[in-house]
Amino acid sequence: MKIGYYPGCSSEGTALEYGQSIEAVAEALDIELIELEDWSCCGASSGHCTDETLSLALPARNMAIAEKMGQDMVVSCAACYVRFKATEHELKQDAQKRQEIAEIIGMPLELKYTTRHFLELIYHEIGLDKIRNRVRKPLTGLKAVCYYGCYLVRPPKVTRFDNPENPTMMDELMVALGAESIDWPCKIDCCSGSLAFTRVHIAKKLLATIMQTAIDVGANCIVTACPLCQANLDTRTPMSARKALPILYFSELLAVALGLEGMERWWRRHIFRPTKLLRSLNLIT
């Protein structure tokens, strides 16, 4: 299948391993990702926190580019995902606003296409049966807790992603890959988002609860689908081995299970390296 691809700003920087693993998995699953030409930042939290019009215009520019390409677009960052979905939702309901935004970006905007998260693509378009058949290295011994965070499942009317209080798509994917997916109460808890930059004490408290709960339920790793959740958990939780778990992107684990190559460059980018765990389970050499 072909689909427009919006990499998102962090996939070029702090979440490079996420971007690379998404692209590697897409290639292995015959998903042709067509990168949006000259894409720009979605505005993230700072857009909507300060200026409503800007928060609609920035995503709209990219949506107009995808429209020109005649494609839906797929994203990997959950924050980018919710900004695109929220813009789509708002402008579909308010024709006047849509006209205003189209004028501001100077591009036609008919909202004929939509935005998907890569996890949705795997679950709905590829399907877990196909994934199961493609597994070369079952993730046996991996005890994952799936951490969805805020923006895949909320606001529920906007993303319509999964059950907003107890999503299971990522859990089902992990099981299809041969891992154990442990149920836990912090699936959709907030990682503190950008407060990790300005109110570290709030961030640490929220992240410590998430990390400790994961340890308490017997997990040996946390699986995420958002670059900021991953970065916050990886950088703002205590470093000692007893108090920390590796935080892996679902696409990295998908790549391991599919038996792909060239993954070493991803592991060494994590602050808390997952290599010890993955080697101990014979999942990597």
Added chain:
Amino acid sequence: MQIKSQAGLEVIDLDFCEQVQQQSQSHLERCYQCYTCALGCPVAFATDYTPNQIIRMVQAGLREKVLQSGLIWLCASCETCVARCPNEVDIVKLMDTLRSMSLQEQPAKRVKDVIHMHKTFLKNVEKRGRIHELGFIIGMKMGSVETLKPSVQLLEDALLGYKMFSRGKLKLLPHRIQGVNHIKEIYRKVQEKKNQYNQ
């Protein structure tokens, strides 16, 4: 129109609630103080007010108290309150509106650094079209004197910065998109529209 409360303790703005309702379209009038939002709010433990209290204060016309509150800027926009509110009050939309209003008037001094962070982010995007993370972090730290005072946190951040840099997580050089003038034009038009609205 402003009046003083009976005991003279509060200044009440009789137009505030309607103004907020109009701008936010959040249906805040439906709130019946069930506290579900407060119970799910991840930052409530660290702020001055809970979301339902802000709603009540908006309804009561306490403009200055609301726009000078800490919660409106420490709200993480996690949307937990929105997902759980039995009356479908769009609390995050409300917070966005209150944030925007507080920028026009006067936000609390203690959240100056949060506002600075957002402004730095958007300036960074305006200049390049995409976020240059290293530039953003530096801009954020440089703009706030408090963050540069010697402290355990500063040391911790410096160590973290080094770790991230040595693992190749922070791209040194920024990337500028080709359509950067298009982005600047979008910012200009948005500002123009805001100026029109405020006249």
